[in-house]
Amino acid sequence: MRTTSAGVFKIATTGPGDVSGLMALIGSGAIDPKSILAILGKTEGNGGVNDFTREYAVAALCAALAPRLGLSPEEVEQRIAFVMSGGTEGVLSPHLTVFTRSEAERPAGLSGKRLSIGMAHTRDFLPEELGRSAQITETAKAVKAAMADAGISDPADIHFVQIKCPLLTSDRVEAASARGNKTATTSAYASMAYSRGASALGVAVALGEIAPDVRDEDVLRRYDLFSKVASTSSGIELMHNVVIVLGNSAASVSEFEIGHAVMRDAIDSAAVIAALESVGLGFAPQATNGRGLVNIFAKAEASPDGSVRGFRHTMLEDTDISSTRHARAAVGGLIAGLAGTGAVYVSGGAEHQGPAGGGPVATIARLSD
Incomplete structure (x- = not known):
């Protein structure tokens, strides 16, 4: 099994487009941009369907990292998992958490399990699949793939699974209707909950927290079915799920x-x-x-x-x-x-x-x- 080292950096931001803190750490050599695997952010939007601070933050990060990686901004978004969570009400402070991963040698005498991170993507979903069993099943597959990517085999070593998932818009609802299919809801705001819920149930299935026979009608109804480690966030900017697994692994020297x-x-x-x-x-x-x-x-x-x-x-x-x-x-x-x-x-x-x-x-x- 390969030995890796996961790094974590918390960076304060002055606004959704502020990348100066990340660029300063890259400039000082503290962060190798090629090692960045995921960036989780809190932005000061409303967290709703029309929270464009999330997309703005991702666009700013991709534009800043593109020349450092020799990629286009679109390619950066495919390479790095970006999860922006809108809403910093009360005393919450906008910030980024940058996760890196690199190959490493195990120092002599080092023992125990340490932080490891893995990432995977589902396929793109059709609008009528959001909030339903297809999203649950595909998410479960992606969680298992992310676990393998992290070098973690025991579900007990998983402590947080962060997922960015899609939501419905009027255009997406209309596209499904044109094919003769109904979506779980016609409300864009309600679709955020359906997508989050189905994604979380996918995590629960993958980790053996619940049985795999979850039905469409269980989503947002059977609240006795849940994952103890899932965190899902809906956004307008994608049609697939981005899955980030965080846990501890004996293969990590973090x-x-x-x-x-x-x-x-x-x-x-x-x-x-x-x-x-x-x-x-x-x-x-x-x-x-x-x-x-x-x-x-x-x-x-x-x-x-x-x-x-x-x-x-x-x-x-x-x-x-x-x-x-x-x-x-x-x-x-x-x-x-x-x-x-x-x-x-x-x-x-x-x-x-x-x-x-x-x-x-x-x-x-x-x-x-």
Whole structure:
């Protein structure tokens, strides 16, 4: 088995088109652009169908990296997995998390499992396949391919699976209708949830968290079916799923380690602390036992039953602000307080990603050695 080293860099941004921090790290030699495998970003858009900050950020990154890689911007987008999550409500701070991977020699005496990353793509989907079994099945295949790419065979070593998935537009709905097919929904906004949910169920199937016999009608209905490590984000800029697997592998000599826990609801501080402790960190860590916090990744949603621990919430009834924005702000504030920083990756819409109203929370730490 090949030996690799995964790197992680968190970079603050002043706007969706700001690539200066990444270019500075490349210029200093801290990042080899050829080693970049994935870039996850939080942008200050609304996180909805018309959140063009995501596409803007990807375009700016591709344009900046193209000459460094000797590729066209379009080729850069095919080579690197870009996942931009819109919405930095409350204290959340816009930033990028850059993941690199390179071949490496194993130092003498180094032991244990360390951060490893793998990537895969599904085929393009037809509009009528979004939110349905085809998306679930193809996503499960891609998750397994990404695991192999990461050198991880045991699902227990997977701690976060980030997916960028498509959504429906009126043009896409009309294209399906012209072929005599109906889509899961005709609402572009509702399609984001269907796509996220089906993608998450694909992760659950791949990792053996649920049985593979998931039906179309289970999506957004059977909330007892979920993945404890899936994080899915919908966007208008693609028609396939981009799958990024993050876990620990004995074949990795990375300076980093990843762990996770599962929030049972939006105020589950104990789960956030458990995620920190899973990588040897503590409350509001700047450094613990020589280890340092790199980033926290979490999902957030308004509980679909309209309550949190027996008390009613109004996130689902607010016609001024969408429930996903409420949830990002609430969970983002909770995690920021416990982590000691607002530069954390909190994504809204957690359908089938953790228990209803909750979601996975993963932590990456830099190791002391």
